């Protein structure tokens with residue numbers, strides 16, 4: 001994807017007078033966030049970062065006019081649990097939350113009133129939730145964190161693998177669908193997790209939050225079944241993910257700030 005291509009919603013390609021003009025009628029911005037971390041022996045390390053940015057742009061393109069702003073994506077995330085695998089670059093929870101807080105406060109200063117943190121990396125979630133609370137506390141704007149909640153249940157319906165959480169059936173499919181040249185299926189493995197405790201199950205509605213170094217659970221770095229990934233499944237997944245996210249973004253974009261708060265409280 002050529003992100004340097006000029007688009008009237010892509011923040012980084014606009015001039016300041018263009019942004020100022022657009023802020024008169026657009027108060028919603030999407031901030032994509034990812035990670036640079038191992039994704040098994042068959043996928044590139046940028047999957048979470050690339051996909052979050054790709055998704056944000058596709059979603060904005062599919063939104064009605066005027067489209068939400070899309071901000072430059074944050075490539076790095078909290079990935080310490082993958083650090084035994086080379087290629088992983090992790091930042092601390094404190095560094096990431098401070099960065100997101102500063103960006104959020106700066107956006108509020110610009111006039112953004114609704115900020116959607118579009119998170120492509122599950123382990124950023126607690127940090128982003130914390131930053132979102134602090135931005136809301138101090139700038140009193142609407143901030144939310146989306147980490148796949150709008151479409152995860154639809155994706156789980158499409159796959160065969162249980163507990164497919166990292167570089168498995170889902171991410172292999174989604175990468176095959178948009179960047180097949182970067183996937184080496186001859187190295188794709190099945191390392192499906194067998195968790196015999198339903199409360200530790202990562203995809204269960206009753207699952208509690210817990211944290212583990214990937215190497216304790218998987219020798220390849222895959223948690224799921226990468227061999228089940230196909231381009232066809234990936235295309236369906238992208239269509240659903242984009243469709244649900246557009247629905248969500250439209251609902252935020254079209255609702256005045258005061259009313260969003262009314263709905264909440």
Ligand SMILES: [Zn+2]
Pocket residue numbers: 039047048120121166167171
């Ligand atoms: Zn990933």
